[in-house]
Every structure is written in structure tokens, then in C-alpha cells.
Amino acid sequence: MALPERRRWFGNRVLATLLIAAVASAVLLPFASLSPNRLVSGQPVMLWQALAGWQLATFALIGLLLLIAALAGPLPRRLALWLSLGATLPLLALDFQALGAYAHGALANASPAARVSQGATFWILLFVSALIAIDALQRLRLGPAGRALYGVAALAVIGVCFSGELLSPVSIMREFANQRDNFIDQLVRHLLLVGGALLPALLVGLPLGLLANRRARLRNGLFSVLNVFQTLPSIAVFGLLIAPLSALGRAVPWLGELGVSGIGVAPAIIALVLYSLLPIVRNTYAGLAGVSTGALEAARGMGMTTRQILWRVEIPLALPVILSGLRIVTVQAIGLVVVAALIGAGGFGAFIFQGLGQYAIDLVLLGAIPTIVLAVIADFALQILVSLSRPSGTR
Amino acid sequence: MIELQGLTKTYAGKNVVEDVSMTLETGEFGVLIGPSGCGKSTTLKMINRLVPLSSGRIILNGDDVTELPAEQLRRRIGYAIQSTGLFPHWSVARNIATVPQLLKWSKSRIDDRVDELMAMFHLDPAEFRDKYPHQLSGGQAQRVGVARALAADPEVLLMDEPFGAVDPITREALQAEMRRVHGQTGKTIVFVTHDMDEALQLATRIALLNNGRLVQYDRPIEMMVKPADDFVREFFGQADLGLKLLSRRWVHQYQRPPSLTHHATLPGLDHCWRLDEAGRPIVLEGARLDDQHQHTDVRSEWIATPEMSMKEALSRMVWYRVMVLPVVDETGKLIGEVGMQGIMGIESDGGLHAGGPAS
Ligand SMILES: Nc1ncnc2c1ncn2[C@@H]1O[C@H](COP(=O)(O)OP(=O)(O)O)[C@@H](O)[C@H]1O
Ligand SMILES: [Mg+2]
Numbered sequence: 001m002a003l004p005e006r007r008r009w010f011g012n013r014v015l016a017t018l019l020i021a022a023v024a025s026a027v028l029l030p031f032a033s034l035s036p037n038r039l040v041s042g043q044p045v046m047l048w049q050a051l052a053g054w055q056l057a058t059f060a061l062i063g064l065l066l067l068i069a070a071l072a073g074p075l076p077r078r079l080a081l082w083l084s085l086g087a088t089l090p091l092l093a094l095d096f097q098a099l100g101a102y103a104h105g106a107l108a109n110a111s112p113a114a115r116v117s118q119g120a121t122f123w124i125l126l127f128v129s130a131l132i133a134i135d136a137l138q139r140l141r142l143g144p145a146g147r148a149l150y151g152v153a154a155l156a157v158i159g160v161c162f163s164g165e166l167l168s169p170v171s172i173m174r175e176f177a178n179q180r181d182n183f184i185d186q187l188v189r190h191l192l193l194v195g196g197a198l199l200p201a202l203l204v205g206l207p208l209g210l211l212a213n214r215r216a217r218l219r220n221g222l223f224s225v226l227n228v229f230q231t232l233p234s235i236a237v238f239g240l241l242i243a244p245l246s247a248l249g250r251a252v253p254w255l256g257e258l259g260v261s262g263i264g265v266a267p268a269i270i271a272l273v274l275y276s277l278l279p280i281v282r283n284t285y286a287g288l289a290g291v292s293t294g295a296l297e298a299a300r301g302m303g304m305t306t307r308q309i310l311w312r313v314e315i316p317l318a319l320p321v322i323l324s325g326l327r328i329v330t331v332q333a334i335g336l337v338v339v340a341a342l343i344g345a346g347g348f349g350a351f352i353f354q355g356l357g358q359y360a361i362d363l364v365l366l367g368a369i370p371t372i373v374l375a376v377i378a379d380f381a382l383q384i385l386v387s388l389s390r391p392s393g394t395r
Numbered sequence: 396m397i398e399l400q401g402l403t404k405t406y407a408g409k410n411v412v413e414d415v416s417m418t419l420e421t422g423e424f425g426v427l428i429g430p431s432g433c434g435k436s437t438t439l440k441m442i443n444r445l446v447p448l449s450s451g452r453i454i455l456n457g458d459d460v461t462e463l464p465a466e467q468l469r470r471r472i473g474y475a476i477q478s479t480g481l482f483p484h485w486s487v488a489r490n491i492a493t494v495p496q497l498l499k500w501s502k503s504r505i506d507d508r509v510d511e512l513m514a515m516f517h518l519d520p521a522e523f524r525d526k527y528p529h530q531l532s533g534g535q536a537q538r539v540g541v542a543r544a545l546a547a548d549p550e551v552l553l554m555d556e557p558f559g560a561v562d563p564i565t566r567e568a569l570q571a572e573m574r575r576v577h578g579q580t581g582k583t584i585v586f587v588t589h590d591m592d593e594a595l596q597l598a599t600r601i602a603l604l605n606n607g608r609l610v611q612y613d614r615p616i617e618m619m620v621k622p623a624d625d626f627v628r629e630f631f632g633q634a635d636l637g638l639k640l641l642s643r644r645w646v647h648q649y650q651r652p653p654s655l656t657h658h659a660t661l662p663g664l665d666h667c668w669r670l671d672e673a674g675r676p677i678v679l680e681g682a683r684l685d686d687q688h689q690h691t692d693v694r695s696e697w698i699a700t701p702e703m704s705m706k707e708a709l710s711r712m713v714w715y716r717v718m719v720l721p722v723v724d725e726t727g728k729l730i731g732e733v734g735m736q737g738i739m740g741i742e743s744d745g746g747l748h749a750g751g752p753a754s
Contacts, residue, residue: 298480301445301553302494302543303469316484391484391527 190347197272209284268340283325287318429604473544647701
């Protein structure tokens with residue numbers, strides 16, 4: 001007496017939704033734009049106008065494969081997931097290739113000032129590939145090795161797309177070519193700022209987390225103080241630091257020579273350290289507090305010293321939680337360094353604010369996109385590190 | 396040998412353990428028992444100084460260890476607890492090797508010892524060495540916990556309700572295993588439980604605590620037949636005293652040669668076993684409660700082994716309505732029989748004071 005079951009068309013609704021979004025954007029939104037120079041806004045160019053026949057056919061073929069993977073019937077579940085994961089790499093490659101090829105063609109006979117920029121559909125295809133991959137990686141429950149392998153493959157595809165002349169006529173890449181040396185400088189600066197903030201934050205935060213675990217009485221006070229830092233807006237902190245730091249730099253000449261002043265690197269790093277402390281301390285505390293009392297009692301009962309218990313039992317068991325905290329603050333710091341450009345600390349934020357000042361959208365993107373990429377790579381890498389740090393067998 | 400002299404623990408002005416003194420000879424299985432909160436765990440943890448003594452002394456094999464650094468003392472004393480306390484990030488083998496590693500034994504010596512202990516607890520090294528605690532059943536995890544506690548051949552083994560969290564069937568298996576391991580190793584054991592049956596299964600000495608004081612410290616039989624006061628009498632209970640005694644008696648103590656021919660000397664008890672060619676019992680003729688002439692097919696459910704407790708043997712007789720059980724060896728061969736009558740026989744002629752194998 002089974003009720004007639006409503007037929008499920010899609011085995012993977014996330015994939016189906018993403019596919020619909022991609023198709024809708026391809027139909028409704030421009031793939032690229034063409035403008036006579038960098039200050040004028042461009043003419044929209046739709047996907048079918050921009051692409052050659054074989055490119056459209058390949059897009060259609062990839063779309064078809066993804067559709068088959070999304071449908072409930074045709075393929076076994078895992079095979080469908082592998083197919084959708086695999087399809088993201090050619091989709092990624094084709095997205096870049098199509099943009100580059102169009103730019104080459106459109107600019108061949110145009111004035112040197114003419115520009116080709118990527119449009120909404122280009123971005124949406126990029127995000128759709130990323131989301132399909134994330135969804136498939138999760139459903140396949142791939143271990144750290146599998147995830148890392150996919151991450152490397154995706155980076156390799158993107159690397160190949162950027163390595164040759166393929167994308168060089170695209171507007172943002174021309175901006176990049178103009179700024180190449182500066183870009184490398186700002187990248188290094190951005191990374192140094194992040195590292196320069198995380199290192200002291202860890203050096204202070206880890207012991208504070210241990211202290212919070214060992215001294216219940218200190219705990220509440222410590223967390224209230226750190227919470228206050230976390231709630232202050234970053235611009236306000238930079239502003240607040242200007243006066244005392246410039247005074248300090250003037251009063252203590254050798255500090256001034258080291259670069260301590262109201263603007264620049266010193267206030268940026270101080271602010272970043274303050275923002276990073278709470279997640280590090282809180283996760284260190286939570287990780288240590290999560291170690292089972294049975295394991296601790298057994299460790300003590302078998303004659304481990306306090307130090308041996310800390311290094312052999314508590315830290316290994318708390319490590320995944322501590323590293324999750326590190327993951328939070330790393331991604332957070334990569335984003336906050338952008339704001340620090342406002343007080344002259346440099347980094348990718350410099351491009352963004354310069355671009356905003358000049359109404360040069362490509363310059364803004366030249367700062368924003370690498371920041372996002374850095375954050376995604378750091379997040380991905382630390383996520384893998386977190387799963388590697390889980391006790392064996394419980395991953 | 397371990398001597399506790401006047402152990403006292405004071406929390407916030409209140410003595411939760413007060414002046415507990417007892418001596419456990421080498422090879423004894425001492426059980427601390429008493430109502431919840433009476434100070435059993437506190438007493439046990441004072442022995443390995445997880446709880447610092449308020450006053451008192453501990454003498455381990457003649458050495459006063461009260462002032463020894465706590466870590467050194469603990470490496471000479473095994474410790475197993477209810478939650479097992481296995482380290483989730485270490486394999487079974489590494490868990491067992493914990494104390495030998497702290498003592499810096501050589502790798503080959505540690506490996507040999509781990510294999511030896513795993514064999515002793517019937518954990519196949521090939522299968523279990525590299526497993527992680529979360530892959531073990533409750534009973535297996537508890538075995539690993541006890542193996543770990545024994546790893547460095549400690550002078551004393553402390554166990555705090557180690558089988559309190561496993562299901563009753565596993566618990567009985569673990570108790571049997573513990574009895575066997577105690578017999579094999581001759582370890583001095585101090586074991587905390589609040590389960591009287593468990594205490595009677597295992598103890599050669601029972602210490603009954605109440606409100607932090609040692610009420611009586613004696614052999615189990617003495618506790619039952621010569622309780623020091625009403626508290627002890629009540630705690631050990633009167634109703635099933637006979638059964639409790641039988642739970643400390645073993646079939647081999649009551650076993651007699653099997654009757655292989657009929658002889659009607661005792662009316663109602665005439666019976667005889669029919670064997671197959673391998674000497675295994677197949678049919679019991681007679682000796683049924685209801686019909687003495689009936690033939691009963693022997694089934695594995697009502698067979699006894701020499702190591703079985705008399706309580707269990709009696710239970711089988713009642714349940715399967717037979718007056719005698721066949722006693723068989725490992726191969727299933729009939730080596731004796733044990734009957735209702737035998738139980739009465741021994742107890743009535745002074746069996747109360749006959750020691751069990753472990754008492
Ligand atoms: N750290 C402590 N602080 C204060 N009181 C304690 C502490 N540990 C145990 N107690 C008290 O000591 C008594 C005995 O506890 P315990 O030895 O754990 O009992 P048992 O193991 O017999 O159930 C209990 O009343 C308990 O509340
Ligand atoms: Mg207790």
C-alpha cells in the first residue's frame with residue numbers, strides 16, 4: 001500500500017541549483033565588457049557574442065556532464081560526485097581561456113587605450129566552479145590528502161592560465177603589468193604584516209590560553225579584556241594608536257628609528273595582534289579544557305610529570321582546536337591588513353584605496369582579488385592542517 | 396606488601412577519610428567497599444598520592460614512600476580507572492607502553508612486554524596493536540587499561556571501579572579475567588567497588604568503609620559470618636547469604652566421580668551418565684526433580700566446568716530441573732559430577748571455613 005512516491009529529479013540539489021544559476025547568468029548577464037579607455041565604462045558583451053563556436057560547445061558539454069551528475073537516475077552517487085569535482089577543472093580553465101581569447105580578438109584592431117574587462121558571468125562561473133568543488137569535496141568526505149591534491153590541481157590550472165600571454169590583454173592584467181614590481185612589494189609587505197602580527201599573537205596567546213586553563217580565577221577577567229579589543233572597530237583602533245605611538249616614537253629615539261610612529265607598520269601590527277589574541281586564547285583554552293579528565297587522571301596516575309602531561313597528552317589533544325583558532329585569525333588578519341593600508345602600512349589595501357581615489361576599478365580589483373585568494377589559500381591550507389592534527393583514526 | 400598507616404584526608408575541616416590503617420600482603424586481592432561517598436576513591440588515590448595525604452604513612456615493600464617524589468612512586472604503582480583514561484591519540488600498543496616509556500625501557504623490551512600483556516588479556520596483537528581506543532568495545536578498552544596499568548610490572552595495582560561502566564555480561568567476563576590474571580601474576584591489588592557481588596568474586600580481603608572510617612578489614616568469609624557490627628551485617632545482607640557464600644565456592648571443590656552405573660542406594664538420587672565414544676556425556680538417566688526415571692539429553696547450557704562458581708552451578712540445576720550437573724574438561728570429556736546433595740554436604744560439615752581457591 002505504498003503511496004505513489006513523488007519522483008525526485010535531482011540527486012544533488014546543490015549542484016542543480018548552481019547549474020541553474022550559471023545558466024541564468026550566462027543568458028542574462030554580460031561575460032565581458034569592452035570600453036574605449038580605462039576611465040569610460042564599457043559596453044556589455046554577452047557570452048555568445050564573446051565566444052567562438054568550439055568554446056560554446058565545450059561549455060555546453062561541461063554543462064551537460066554536470067547536469068547528468070546532478071540528476072538522480074543515471075550515475076551512482078560517488079561517481080556523480082567525482083564527475084562534478086572533475087568537471088570544475090575544465091570549467092575553470094575554459095572560463096579564463098574564453099576571456100583571454102576574446103580580449104585578444106577584440107583588441108587586435110582597436111586603439112591601444114581600449115580595454116576588455118571581465119563581466120558578471122565570468123565571476124559567476126568562477127564562483128560556481130568553486131562551490132561545486134567544495135560541495136563535492138564535502139560529500140565525498142575526502143581526507144586531507146585528497147583535498148590537498150585537488151587544491152594543488154586547481155592552483156595548477158589557474159597558474160597555467162596566468163603563465164603565458166593568454167590573459168595579458170585583459171584590463172586588470174594590464175594594470176598588473178604596470179604595477180608588477182609594486183605588486184610584488186605589496187604582496188611581500190602584506191604577508192610580512194600578517195606574519196608579523198601572528199607570531200607575537202601566538203607567543204602571547206598560547207601561554208595566556210594555558211594560563212586561563214590553569215587559573216580559573218584569572219579566566220573571566222582575561223576574557224573580558226580580550227573581548228573589548230575584539231569589539232572595537234579596526235579604524236578606531238588605528239586612530240586611537242596614532243597619538244600614543246607617535247609620542248613614543250619621538251620620546252624614545254631608538255624606537256623611532258625602528259619605525260615606531262603614529263602611522264605605518266607599528267600601529268598596524270599592534271592592532272592586528274590585539275584582534276588576534278581573543279580567538280587564539282579562547283581556542284587554546286577550549287582545546288585544553290576539552291581534554292578528557294579520565295586521560296588526565298590516568299596520565300598523572302601513571303607518573304607523568306606536569307610537563308610530560310602538557311606535551312604528550314594535553315597539547316596533542318588540544319591541537320585541532322588551537323589550529324582552528326589560528327585558522328580564524330590568519331584569515332581575519334589577511335583581511336584586516338587591507339584596512340591598515342589607510343594608516344600607511346602598505347599591503348594590497350594600498351591598491352584598493354589608490355584605485356578608489358582614482359575611480360580606477362581595475363586597481364581596486366588588483367588589491368581585492370589577491371587578498372581574497374590569499375585568504376582562501378590560507379583557509380584551505382590550515383583546514384588541511386587541522387584535519388592532520390586530529391588524533392589518528394578519528395579524522 | 397603495602398601498609399597504610401593512619402591515612403587521613405581532611406577537606407575544609409572535615410575528615411572524609413579518617414585514620415585508615417591496613418596491611419595487604421604480597422599477592423593479596425584487597426577490595427575497598429562501602430556506600431557511595433564513604434571515601435573509597437579518596438583512600439585509593441592517597442596510595443598513589445593523586446590526593447595528597449593530610450596525615451599518615453605508606454610503606455611499600457618495607458620502604459616508607461610517603462616522602463618519595465610522587466611521580467617516582469606512581470611509576471611503581473599501577474592505576475586503572477572506570478573511564479579507562481586511555482589516550483585517544485595513541486594506539487593500543489603505545490597506550491600499554493606508557494609507563495615503560497616513562498621508565499626509558501629499550502624499544503625491544505617494550506615491544507616484547509606489550510605483546511606479552513596483550514596475549515595475557517586475549518587481545519590478538521596482530522589485530523589490536525595499531526588500533527585506536529575509539530575503535531575498541533567497552534570491554535576491550537577496559538582490558539587495555541588494565542594491561543597498561545600492569546605494563547611496568549608494578550609492585551601494587553590500584554583499580555577504581557574499573558568495571559563499573561560496562562554491561563553486566565562483559566563485567567562478569569572481565570571479573571573472571573581479573574581473577575585469572577591475579578592468579579597468573581600474583582600481583583598485590585587494591586580494588587574499589589560498591590558492588591558486593593564483584594567484591595565477593597574477587598577479594599581475598601575486604602575492607603568495608605563507612606563515613607571515612609574502616610569498619611572491618613577481613614577475609615570475605617569472616618566478614619559474612621563474623622560481622623563486626625550491625626552496619627557490616629546489614630551491608631553484607633542476610634537474605635541471600637548462602638548464595639553469596641556459594642559465589643565464592645568453585646565446582647572443583649565439590650566435584651565427585653561421575654556415576655556411570657545405576658545403584659539404588661539413595662532413593663531418588665539414583666542416576667547414571669551415558670557417554671559417547673569420546674567420553675562426552677550425552678544422556679542423563681534419572682535424577683530429574685519431577686520424574687526420576689526420565690532420560691534427559693545433556694545440553695551445553697547445563698554443563699559445569701571446574702572453574703565455575705557453585706552459585707552458577709546451583710542456578711543451572713534449578714533452571715534445568717536436574718539434581719546433578721556433569722563436570723567436563725576443555726575437550727568436553729566427563730571428568731566428574733556435582734549435585735544438590737553435595738552442596739548441603741560440605742556446608743553442613745563446616746564448609747563455611749574452608750577457603751576458596753583465592754581465599
Ligand atoms: N576534592 C574534594 N574536595 C572536597 N570534598 C571532596 C573532594 N573529593 C572528595 N570529596 C568528598 O569526600 C567524600 C569521599 O569521596 P570519595 O572518596 O570520592 O567517595 P567514594 O569513592 O567512596 O564514592 C565525599 O563526600 C566527597 O564529596
Ligand atoms: Mg569513587
